[in-house]
Amino acid sequence: MYARVYIDVLSGSVDRPFDYRIPPELTGVVQPGVRVQVPFGPRQITGIVISCTEESDVTKVKPIHQVLDEQPVLTPELLMLGQTLARETLCLQMTAYQAMLPAALRGKVVKTLERNVPLAELPPELAALFQSRRRVSWIDAQKSGTAMGVVREAVDQGLLTIEEVVKDQSAGRTLQGVQLRGSYSAEERLELVGNRAVKQKELLDVLETSERPMLVKTLAEDYGISNAAVNGLIDKGLAEKVDVEKRRDPYGARDFETSTPLALTKEQTHVLTSIKKVQAAGHDTLLLQGVTGSGKTEVYLQAIEDVLNQGSEAIVLVPEISLTPQMVERFKSRFGEAVAVLHSALSAGEKYDEWRRIHRGEVSVVVGARSAVFAPFTKLGLIIIDEEHEGSYKQEDQPRYHARDIAIQRGEYHNCPVLLGSATPSIESYARARKGVYTLLQLTERVNQKAMPEVKMVDMREELKEGNRSPLSTVMLEELEKRLERGEQSVLFLNRRGFSTFIMCRSCGFTSQCPHCEISLTYHKRHHQLKCHYCGFEETAPAACPECGSEHIRFFGTGTQKVEQELNRLLPEARIIRMDVDTTSRKGAHEALLQQFGEQKADILLGTQMIAKGLDFPNITLAGVLAADALLKIPDFRAAERTFQLLTQVSGRAGRDERAGEVVIQSYDTEHYSLLHAQNYDFERFVQTEMQERKRAQYPPYTYMVLITVSHQDLTRVIKTANEVAHKIEQHKQPSTALLGPVPSPIARIKDRYRYQCMIKYKDEPDMALLLQQAVAPYMKEMSKDDLYIAVDRHPQMFM
Numbered sequence: 001m002y003a004r005v006y007i008d009v010l011s012g013s014v015d016r017p018f019d020y021r022i023p024p025e026l027t028g029v030v031q032p033g034v035r036v037q038v039p040f041g042p043r044q045i046t047g048i049v050i051s052c053t054e055e056s057d058v059t060k061v062k063p064i065h066q067v068l069d070e071q072p073v074l075t076p077e078l079l080m081l082g083q084t085l086a087r088e089t090l091c092l093q094m095t096a097y098q099a100m101l102p103a104a105l106r107g108k109v110v111k112t113l114e115r116n117v118p119l120a121e122l123p124p125e126l127a128a129l130f131q132s133r134r135r136v137s138w139i140d141a142q143k144s145g146t147a148m149g150v151v152r153e154a155v156d157q158g159l160l161t162i163e164e165v166v167k168d169q170s171a172g173r174t175l176q177g178v179q180l181r182g183s184y185s186a187e188e189r190l191e192l193v194g195n196r197a198v199k200q201k202e203l204l205d206v207l208e209t210s211e212r213p214m215l216v217k218t219l220a221e222d223y224g225i226s227n228a229a230v231n232g233l234i235d236k237g238l239a240e241k242v243d244v245e246k247r248r249d250p251y252g253a254r255d256f257e258t259s260t261p262l263a264l265t266k267e268q269t270h271v272l273t274s275i276k277k278v279q280a281a282g283h284d285t286l287l288l289q290g291v292t293g294s295g296k297t298e299v300y301l302q303a304i305e306d307v308l309n310q311g312s313e314a315i316v317l318v319p320e321i322s323l324t325p326q327m328v329e330r331f332k333s334r335f336g337e338a339v340a341v342l343h344s345a346l347s348a349g350e351k352y353d354e355w356r357r358i359h360r361g362e363v364s365v366v367v368g369a370r371s372a373v374f375a376p377f378t379k380l381g382l383i384i385i386d387e388e389h390e391g392s393y394k395q396e397d398q399p400r401y402h403a404r405d406i407a408i409q410r411g412e413y414h415n416c417p418v419l420l421g422s423a424t425p426s427i428e429s430y431a432r433a434r435k436g437v438y439t440l441l442q443l444t445e446r447v448n449q450k451a452m453p454e455v456k457m458v459d460m461r462e463e464l465k466e467g468n469r470s471p472l473s474t475v476m477l478e479e480l481e482k483r484l485e486r487g488e489q490s491v492l493f494l495n496r497r498g499f500s501t502f503i504m505c506r507s508c509g510f511t512s513q514c515p516h517c518e519i520s521l522t523y524h525k526r527h528h529q530l531k532c533h534y535c536g537f538e539e540t541a542p543a544a545c546p547e548c549g550s551e552h553i554r555f556f557g558t559g560t561q562k563v564e565q566e567l568n569r570l571l572p573e574a575r576i577i578r579m580d581v582d583t584t585s586r587k588g589a590h591e592a593l594l595q596q597f598g599e600q601k602a603d604i605l606l607g608t609q610m611i612a613k614g615l616d617f618p619n620i621t622l623a624g625v626l627a628a629d630a631l632l633k634i635p636d637f638r639a640a641e642r643t644f645q646l647l648t649q650v651s652g653r654a655g656r657d658e659r660a661g662e663v664v665i666q667s668y669d670t671e672h673y674s675l676l677h678a679q680n681y682d683f684e685r686f687v688q689t690e691m692q693e694r695k696r697a698q699y700p701p702y703t704y705m706v707l708i709t710v711s712h713q714d715l716t717r718v719i720k721t722a723n724e725v726a727h728k729i730e731q732h733k734q735p736s737t738a739l740l741g742p743v744p745s746p747i748a749r750i751k752d753r754y755r756y757q758c759m760i761k762y763k764d765e766p767d768m769a770l771l772l773q774q775a776v777a778p779y780m781k782e783m784s785k786d787d788l789y790i791a792v793d794r795h796p797q798m799f800m
């Protein structure tokens with residue numbers, strides 16, 4: 001028997017499977033999806049088995065050295081998905097597989113076999129191995145020449161257990177536990193304990209109803225059962241001590257109050273019924289558009305409950321920044337231990353622990369950020385993507401996948417629904433729903449039956465005319481003061497991205513646009529130039545406004561820090577929490593600050609993007625946006641869409657309880673359609689206008705896009721390569737496909753590497769992946785040897 005193995009060397013030159021012989025002692029364990037150690041040149045290298053075959057065309061086939069897993073770490077589904085992923089995103093096969101696995105699996109896990117039964121009950125071969133010891137390392141077992149197939153069977157039968165430890169944090173990984181022993185009936189046990197040992201009888205009770213070993217510590221703390229009682233039972237041969245793996249569950253220490261399903265509103269019921277219908281019928285992609293506070297999460301919870309009742313599993317994706325304790329709590333309090341949480345704030349060991357609970361089938365719900373979409377479930381019944389419009393679902397590094405695409409592929413495989421939810425769906429998803437590709441579901445009312453908060457728009461040009469140069473308008477200040485008097489809370493949102501990269505007239509709001517691309521030109525300080533990031537157009541920045549002649553034309557910036565100072569000056573009695581990259585860089589700081597705010601230890605929460613989402617605090621009655629048009633000016637065709645989404649999200653934070661909320665939006669441009677429609681909560685009208693714009697400029701959803709970026713230290717190499725790649729594509733593309741560039745990337749040099757980009761807009765290409773592959777393939781060698789880098793980003797979300 002032979003195994004085809006992808007080796008863990010990230011280079012284009014070895015991006016193909018290699019054949020290895022399966023030695024007899026490893027048959028039965030080596031199977032598709034397990035990791036192995038194989039000789040490669042002079043070294044031993046880890047690899048992943050993708051298939052097993054009877055024959056091999058290779059003449060000198062080397063044997064597999066070791067097998068690292070008793071169970072495949074990649075299911076047949078994920079093995080297949082990984083192949084599509086590598087092909088579609090143009091990454092190495094190994095890169096695709098690594099994206100699906102926790103980082104700890106890259107060599108840091110130590111496995112030990114532990115015997116659960118007396119030697120005599122083991123097959124003779126294993127009895128020899130475990131002679132006089134209880135534990136044998138997985139590797140030693142292989143070195144001894146034991147047939148690993150037998151080991152695996154013994155594990156499957158429960159004769160042996162496998163304990164795994166992530167090497168660098170192995171200290172203190174196990175705790176002492178107690179479990180029942182021997183095959184006695186309940187009556188026999190009671191008899192053996194005797195009438196007088198009250199505590200021991202209590203302990204028996206606890207152990208009989210518990211499926212897993214009980215921690216000695218928990219018995220003492222929660223049940224008042226002392227060590228003496230435990231030892232008493234052990235002495236009578238009714239129980240035994242076992243080591244219990246300590247799970248580094250970051251939420252484990254917290255107690256979650258159990259929550260029960262709420263009685264749904266009419267709208268919620270309707271949506272839930274539709275989801276269940278699809279669930280019964282098979283796969284479909286559903287888009288749930290529900291205004292903020294309409295109870296989408298409650299619908300998710302009840303849809304999941306239904307899936308669990310049928311014995312299936314569910315994945316819930318949430319954007320990284322909304323994966324707050326508040327969010328996690330809602331799932332844990334409903335489904336308790338059945339929930340695993342995967343997010344980037346966990347250590348490698350913690351992530352591995354959570355992943356393993358999924359892998360072993362100990363949980364049936366996963367709540368996590370983007371990569372949780374690869375959770376190794378085998379009975380998926382539902383995949384939910386909350387805030388589906390979020391850009392963070394796209395990975396900006398290889399493999400450049402979008403979680404939505406992966407979710408839909410998995411949904412097809414498992415024949416289960418994929419539910420996309422948002423108050424402001426992406427234009428792309430919404431267009432698909434309108435076309436009937438997805439099924440559209442809607443929640444149009446807030447659960448509390450309250451109207452959406454009233455939105456006041458403040459024209460900052462007027463403020464300037466009246467001599468107010470502060471970043472806070474008079475209206476904003478008045479509203480903030482009212483909240484202070486009433487003891488209510490406010491959130492103030494300031495978008496920092498995009499500041500000082502565009503030029504604007506402070507008198508009339510004019511900004512420079514590219515004549516060819518309908519996006520803002522970017523200001524380049526060094527040469528005092530305005531440039532277009534898409535097509536390369538450039539011009540000298542004007543000294544006076546071309547529209548109104550004012551000299552107040554410049555780039556400017558207002559950071560959160562500056563606003564905080566201003567607030568301190570104007571409202572000295574206000575307690576302020578500032579949340580931005582600076583104040584939240586420490587692990588756990590984000591959560592701690594939110595908790596403080598939730599406990600009403602501050603009046604104003606001032607922050608960037610990260611406060612716009614998911615806050616559900618009843619005492620917030622004012623949401624303010626300081627520079628609504630800042631995001632609008634970012635040179636990206638999605639600028640208007642992102643602005644609309646953000647304003648809607650921010651507005652959604654106010655008035656979630658009994659008291660009505662209010663929203664104040666400050667802007668230099670008060671006429672832009674995305675602001676006006678956000679002010680009226682008119683998603684439909686916004687989409688109409690935006691779709692016209694997209695159509696005119698031929699942006700998604702009317703076309704698909706690809707961004708190719710070439711980078712190297714040598715500028716001439718970059719230009720030459722970019723031109724060659726473009727030429728190759730030009731030769732083979734369909735006539736209807738547009739190729740823009742090459743032009744220097746918006747950030748033309750990063751870390752001494754020059755960057756050039758090409759943009760492709762296409763509608764009908766029979767095989768875009770192949771076209772790109774062919775254009776890039778000639779550089780594979782240079783790419784691995786010579787530091788040349790060609791990034792191919794399909795359906796890009798960012799254009800820097």
Ligand SMILES: Nc1ncnc2c1ncn2[C@@H]1O[C@H](COP(=O)(O)OP(=O)(O)OP(=O)(O)O)[C@@H](O)[C@H]1O
Nearest residue numbers: 262263264265292293294295296297298447614652
């Ligand atoms: N049927 C219901 N009955 C009573 N309260 C409900 C019901 N459904 C949801 N809620 C409550 O209403 C509030 C808002 O619901 P939820 O957070 O699920 O809305 P959402 O649409 O996910 O909000 P957002 O998109 O703004 O985060 C929550 O506090 C939730 O507990």
Ligand SMILES: [Zn+2]
Nearest residue numbers: 505508545548
């Ligand atoms: Zn002007």
Ligand SMILES: [Zn+2]
Nearest residue numbers: 514517532535
């Ligand atoms: Zn342009």
